[in-house]
Amino acid sequence: MTDKECKKIIDRAIEDNKVDAATEAHARTCPKCASTLALLALLKTSGSPTSDLKPSAAFLASIESSLTVTAAATSLKAKLLAAVVGAALTATIALTIFSHSSKSETQPGKTSETTSLTSSTEATSASNPAKPEAGADATAFPQLKFPSPTDEIK
Amino acid sequence: MSGTGFGRPPLTRNYESFESNDLIEMARKGQKQAFSMLVKRHYGTVMYYLMGFGIKKSDAEDITQEAFINAFRKIDQFKTSGSFVGWLLRIARNQHIDKLRKEKKFDTSGNEFDLLNLPDDRTPEAQVVSDAVVDDLYAGLKPQERVLIELRVFQQMPFSEIAEHLGSSEGNARLVFHRLIVRLRKKFRS
Numbered sequence A: 001m002t003d004k005e006c007k008k009i010i011d012r013a014i015e016d017n018k019v020d021a022a023t024e025a026h027a028r029t030c031p032k033c034a035s036t037l038a039l040l041a042l043l044k045t046s047g048s049p050t051s052d053l054k055p056s057a058a059f060l061a062s063i064e065s066s067l068t069v070t071a072a073a074t075s076l077k078a079k080l081l082a083a084v085v086g087a088a089l090t091a092t093i094a095l096t097i098f099s100h101s102s103k104s105e106t107q108p109g110k111t112s113e114t115t116s117l118t119s120s121t122e123a124t125s126a127s128n129p130a131k132p133e134a135g136a137d138a139t140a141f142p143q144l145k146f147p148s149p150t151d152e153i154k
Numbered sequence B: 001m002s003g004t005g006f007g008r009p010p011l012t013r014n015y016e017s018f019e020s021n022d023l024i025e026m027a028r029k030g031q032k033q034a035f036s037m038l039v040k041r042h043y044g045t046v047m048y049y050l051m052g053f054g055i056k057k058s059d060a061e062d063i064t065q066e067a068f069i070n071a072f073r074k075i076d077q078f079k080t081s082g083s084f085v086g087w088l089l090r091i092a093r094n095q096h097i098d099k100l101r102k103e104k105k106f107d108t109s110g111n112e113f114d115l116l117n118l119p120d121d122r123t124p125e126a127q128v129v130s131d132a133v134v135d136d137l138y139a140g141l142k143p144q145e146r147v148l149i150e151l152r153v154f155q156q157m158p159f160s161e162i163a164e165h166l167g168s169s170e171g172n173a174r175l176v177f178h179r180l181i182v183r184l185r186k187k188f189r190s
């Protein structure tokens, strides 16, 4: 067998992390491959050549303290996000109530409907705080009014 | 062998018995000791990798520290189908490049990382490490040769990926590895 083929056999043994029957049969007739396989087995049992360098206790302590800061920053970010979502939710509910109470002042006949709408918005908000319900009354949200471009011409 | 210690209370958990993928999962859930175990396991590889660029041991340690902290921050981005060591080395290399850019020492010609073509350029620190274990089979190996054996024999990394990490061609990585094996085999026989 050529040197190239022997290298292929060794490569396969390394990649598969095992010696199959064909490789074993070849190793019986090829002293080079037999010796390489024995060497690889020895390397595997003695450990990696990079494992003699070990982190000092100070190095590990320094990493661990940085990880605490990282973890704390992540949890702070999550808390801030929750606070922002909470504030937005409160504002939405407040605006909804305000808008409905304004409407009910001008339309006294619709008082009962306002109450039911507000409570349905609250129920929706509790289940999915970040999303306004698609079916919710669009007039419940404040609308900005711009003057019509034709206003000046008139 | 995954999960041999899952049933035990956290304080008595022996992280050494866990496989890297289990430790990564635990680190994702915020278990710092699991991540520390990954640091212990891969510290040497990252250090030798950086020292292979001719970086002093003390500087390599600073970059290694930054790289591990960065890895913890980005651990959610790591795909378990890939090689964790390869991912770490990529982070360490980028960390090193950033440092060189800041110091305006980055060579844009791309020759900076052609580790496998370098002559014997062991840093004095690496020589001390090697000389301390003269009787060992690994004694006298250059840092990049140690990384090459770790990636190929212990991580079963394909030559294409090794070449990418060591800034070499796939053919060159394969050639250097097999020459290294012949050298070790002779030493082993003698």
Ligand SMILES: [Zn+2]
Binding pocket: A001, A005, A006, A009, A026, A030, A032, A033, A034
């Ligand atoms: Zn052979």
